[in-house]
Amino acid sequence: MPDKILKINNLAVEYRNKGKYLRVLQDINLELDSGEILALVGESGSGKSTLGKTILRLLPDSARIAEGSIFFKGKDICNLSEKDFNDQIRGQEMAMVIQNPQNALNPVFKVGTQILDVLYFKSKKQKSRKELKKEAVEILKKVGISDPEYRFGEYPHQFSGGMKQRVMLAMAFISNPSLLIADEPTTALDLTVEAQILNLLSNLVDEYKTSILYISHDLGVVAGLSDRIAVMYAGRIVEVAQTRELFDHPNHPYTEALLKCLPDYQKTEELQTIPGQVPDLDNYPPGCNFHPRCSYSFGRCRQEDPRLEEIASEHFSACFLNDR
Numbered sequence: 001m002p003d004k005i006l007k008i009n010n011l012a013v014e015y016r017n018k019g020k021y022l023r024v025l026q027d028i029n030l031e032l033d034s035g036e037i038l039a040l041v042g043e044s045g046s047g048k049s050t051l052g053k054t055i056l057r058l059l060p061d062s063a064r065i066a067e068g069s070i071f072f073k074g075k076d077i078c079n080l081s082e083k084d085f086n087d088q089i090r091g092q093e094m095a096m097v098i099q100n101p102q103n104a105l106n107p108v109f110k111v112g113t114q115i116l117d118v119l120y121f122k123s124k125k126q127k128s129r130k131e132l133k134k135e136a137v138e139i140l141k142k143v144g145i146s147d148p149e150y151r152f153g154e155y156p157h158q159f160s161g162g163m164k165q166r167v168m169l170a171m172a173f174i175s176n177p178s179l180l181i182a183d184e185p186t187t188a189l190d191l192t193v194e195a196q197i198l199n200l201l202s203n204l205v206d207e208y209k210t211s212i213l214y215i216s217h218d219l220g221v222v223a224g225l226s227d228r229i230a231v232m233y234a235g236r237i238v239e240v241a242q243t244r245e246l247f248d249h250p251n252h253p254y255t256e257a258l259l260k261c262l263p264d265y266q267k268t269e270e271l272q273t274i275p276g277q278v279p280d281l282d283n284y285p286p287g288c289n290f291h292p293r294c295s296y297s298f299g300r301c302r303q304e305d306p307r308l309e310e311i312a313s314e315h316f317s318a319c320f321l322n323d324r
């Protein structure tokens with residue numbers, strides 16, 4: 001059995017809104033193996049980013065963990081002090097890349113200086129600036145930045161979106177993290193640049209053996225990258241399976257609907273959209289959260305909450321159709 005890098009048990013998270021707490025994540029159970037790429041997929045508003053932020057303890061003050069636990073390398077990280085989490089885990093054992101790298105890079109400092117700062121911190125302030133500059137240039141080269149010596153002295157606004165994302169990946173991997181949370185890192189990029197960044201990410205993962213939680217609204221993007229996919233809808237995981245299995249044998253009607261929205265998957269029928277939208281937090285329906293948009297729903301779906309159950313080897317789905 002491979003080691004579990006991350007183990008999330010019965011997690012529930014709430015946001016405070018107008019004086020009361022609204023549940024955004026419910027019954028989240030997920031495990032991530034060492035070196036595994038797990039994609040977390042669902043429409044906007046499903047709760048994917050909230051889950052990523054919960055793991056990295058970046059939730060706003062208005063949010064709370066209402067139930068459950070998160071174990072990282074066997075350690076319960078919900079009970080670590082903020083100082084210990086910051087000193088030992090965040091930015092070192094766990095790193096994150098986000099959709100808009102321009103928000104993560106400081107516009108007033110040169111890109112090279114920002115990489116130097118991370119390297120300096122990693123070297124425990126032991127190495128000279130000259131040594132670190134050499135390392136920083138090597139890193140820029142490794143992530144595919146051409147003319148890295150020159151680029152070292154440029155500011156973030158002189159880098160394209162794709163180049164900024166390369167720099168963010170370089171900085172994230174400097175500490176050789178065990179877990180990288182990638183929250184829609186290619187969404188703002190055009191298709192060819194997206195493919196290059198996904199390729200770079202795959203290569204970095206091969207080299208560093210990092211586990212990745214890859215958050216995306218697009219099943220097509222994660223198809224060639226992930227080992228497994230967890231599909232999320234309105235705060236719940238509704239299906240989890242190996243990537244190939246999920247594409248070949250989707251079980252949950254929501255997964256099926258997402259697949260039908262993919263141009264390459266749906267060769268014969270017209271491209272579809274999913275009618276309706278993910279409900280707001282204060283408007284989750286009774287029963288299965290997906291039932292108002294589900295063309296297969298029946299009486300029980302409107303009354304009871306389906307739980308994730310194993311429907312085939314390592315394939316889990318939360319749908320009452322499986323009991324019929």
Ligand SMILES: Nc1ncnc2c1ncn2[C@@H]1O[C@H](COP(=O)(O)OP(=O)(O)OP(=O)(O)O)[C@@H](O)[C@H]1O
Nearest residue numbers: 015024043044045046047048049050051060280281
């Ligand atoms: N700080 C907050 N306070 C209150 N509600 C929030 C907050 N952040 C997110 N939400 C709500 O929580 C739900 C899940 O949002 P979240 O951003 O986690 O979803 P997502 O699947 O990542 O979507 P997107 O891709 O659009 O970010 C949404 O209904 C959203 O409006």
